[in-house]
Amino acid sequence: MLEDHRPRVAAERRARMRRTLLEAALLVFAEKGVDASVIDDVITAAGVSRGTFYNYFRTNGELLIAANEELGNELVRHIEERVASLSTPAARLATGIRLYFDVSRRFPLLAHFLARVGPQAAGPGNLLYTYLPVHLAEGVKRGEFVEMPTLAALDIIVGSGILVVTRISAGEADDKYLHACLLGLMRSLGYPSERADALLATPLLPLDFDDESLLVRTHRRYMDQKRPKRTRSPSPAPRRA
Amino acid sequence: MLEDHRPRVAAERRARMRRTLLEAALLVFAEKGVDASVIDDVITAAGVSRGTFYNYFRTNGELLIAANEELGNELVRHIEERVASLSTPAARLATGIRLYFDVSRRFPLLAHFLARVGPQAAGPGNLLYTYLPVHLAEGVKRGEFVEMPTLAALDIIVGSGILVVTRISAGEADDKYLHACLLGLMRSLGYPSERADALLATPLLPLDFDDESLLVRTHRRYMDQKRPKRTRSPSPAPRRA
Amino acid sequence: MLEDHRPRVAAERRARMRRTLLEAALLVFAEKGVDASVIDDVITAAGVSRGTFYNYFRTNGELLIAANEELGNELVRHIEERVASLSTPAARLATGIRLYFDVSRRFPLLAHFLARVGPQAAGPGNLLYTYLPVHLAEGVKRGEFVEMPTLAALDIIVGSGILVVTRISAGEADDKYLHACLLGLMRSLGYPSERADALLATPLLPLDFDDESLLVRTHRRYMDQKRPKRTRSPSPAPRRA
Amino acid sequence: MLEDHRPRVAAERRARMRRTLLEAALLVFAEKGVDASVIDDVITAAGVSRGTFYNYFRTNGELLIAANEELGNELVRHIEERVASLSTPAARLATGIRLYFDVSRRFPLLAHFLARVGPQAAGPGNLLYTYLPVHLAEGVKRGEFVEMPTLAALDIIVGSGILVVTRISAGEADDKYLHACLLGLMRSLGYPSERADALLATPLLPLDFDDESLLVRTHRRYMDQKRPKRTRSPSPAPRRA
DNA sequence: GATGAATGAGGCTTCATTCAT
């Protein structure tokens, strides 16, 4: 019996187009900033018509929110998956933040994007605000962290984190600086430097992203446009005298 | 002997106009944000013509930078003046931050403005970046703070501070939250909670601003436009028979 | 003997779809006006896809012309049928116009639509331009009307009629006004007021439209959307304890 | 003593620019119709920048209303001035309408414009609605017209008039047609054909407009663009074989 | 036939900046 798979096919196409637009948006936001007029660049980068854009996103802001969520959540989920197996809340938290910074270093696009988005990146809807409180609460229960209002802890971590990522994106963050920030953040939660030092002494296995992940795909395009290999027209034939 | 005081008078007029424009700019930035289109509103609020504006500031950005510096430095200088007399670096730092938050609470305009400006508020040129390192270094020398790269400490303090002020501007910051943030920040520098608690236990004498200060003048206009007392026509004239 | 009735069935389906689209178009034209962007609303109202629309009408204008003709001619034919049995041209004309106004009052959708279409409603192709001249000529021959160029008489009747229907659609036309307009129009043809009065004194039996007529079907939907009875969920289900 | 006449000069400039825009608007509306997108053409015709337009009119509709009022009222005032000296209301009314049609014939631009505007031309704010009722009322008082609701008389006159002007603009209105329309309109008010005939027998002295009037100025440009004399580049030299 | 995503020309509107008065 024949099925009409047109609906499914159509839905898949829609999803693909959405991704295409989000990828383009990430590139452009990272480049031009979040408050810039972006639509023209996005449709150019996506190779898509003006009208198509408006079939998916009504405004600049809607696009930013979607891009931020998609990327942010992909990242947070990966991190959570990784740290889930660690044995203490402090380890989970410290490693999570460490991974966050590490990914930002490995993917300049991400750092730029986050730096541009700034505080809004941590808007509601960001999974950070789902997971961080859990680790904090567990840490308090275990006696690893001092008791404090969740909001205060969150704001210190997230606020500091934003500036750190901004430094990373500006190329101003060396290992020593990052280490110090991590220690400082852990101390602010009441976790002693020595134990934090021990946690951070272990080598960090970098997060591994799927080749189809938004981050990797966008990163690749980002690097390509930084040092364009000009694959199309290999190189202009050098003229001789 | 007769002096030509026209130049001096002219210079004074220029300075006054500049202030007028900065006041208007602060109001508008606090209201509409930093990336908004602002000039129209500014000249309206200042009661001044388009052309005049351009005699003082060449661009939007110049205006923001000037406003930010003027306001930020007025604030920082007041704070520094106050804390100078305190006996320990930790006390100076803790009280300074405390005053910062306190002023933000008393002057919603300031909180809004800072929240809008975000991380850029802490750009170079901001006196924070002159004074904070001094307190930090002294604290380390005295053994009050652990040793860490200045940049790391600054970023934790400033980054957290931005989010805190944002909370204040959104009306989400109660005393408990603020206290926790202060403790957390001090801890992140290696200063123990108990001693920080002691420091913060003393009542805080609010900063006192001159009636002619940028902050007070702008604040007043800001509050006026929030609940307009309609000074012009006190009440509709009752009709007689 | 077996017949292939697929062609007939297909033709019927086509006709039904055409009607569906015309109904939707009438609703939308009456609501949004003739020059508005209409296709989106039409396909929504018709519950049909974009592509389907273009299988039936190539452009906006084609749709308007079709809708106008379909509705206008249905109306004119009904009126002519009714007045055919009257004994004098003056009676036929006066009653015809009277019916026109009466139907406009009973079907606000019609009034709105005609008011929106305006003078173009009376374009060539409208049966008015077929029938009116006949009555006028007969009236002249019988000595009821003065002799005058047909075009002049038509323009007075149609021009006035358009404004009258506009008044009706705006709810500004009471009985007295309508009566005066009818008398005025008859006078303009040379028919004395007293005799016109006598003609108009007879009660008017409202035109009766088939339930399947374009007018009635569209009117019903129009009224439904004006005061939606919310047939789907008759009333919010009361919660129990 | 020196006065600052800058304000006055500025106001004059503003008024001139407004006129420039209105002239351009009339040309464009007459050409493209009232519902067309017009702003681009208007600024081109006025030789003015996009931004300037928005300094004077916010929307298409605002522009139309202003143009319609300016032109309509100029016209009505001229007509009223002329007919004021006539001795009877019927003469004033008949001559007024006659002049209206006559001006429409002499100034095709006017006819086109009015035909395009259609019923809306007679919106509130149009002086017609100020003056016509006066003549009608006086006519009734004098026994020249039958008594009828003012609105009914107005709608017959204005409604018919719109179609007549449309005929004129289409070049379909000959003398006989116009005469018949005038007789018909007078009859509709209860004024007998014979007397109307007498009124209309007198030759009509055409209205005389100031060279600076909106009508004349715009008319001139309109005729110029119809048969462009190409004064700038005299004519391309004809090529020979 | 029916579908609905994609297209892109066509129009709209704002606003930073200039400049004659």
Added chain:
DNA sequence: CATGAATGAAGCCTCATTCAT
């Protein structure tokens, strides 16, 4: 210096129409 009209680049958004499935 102050003024404010004029500018026009830069964005924004809609919607009639096409076309692959």
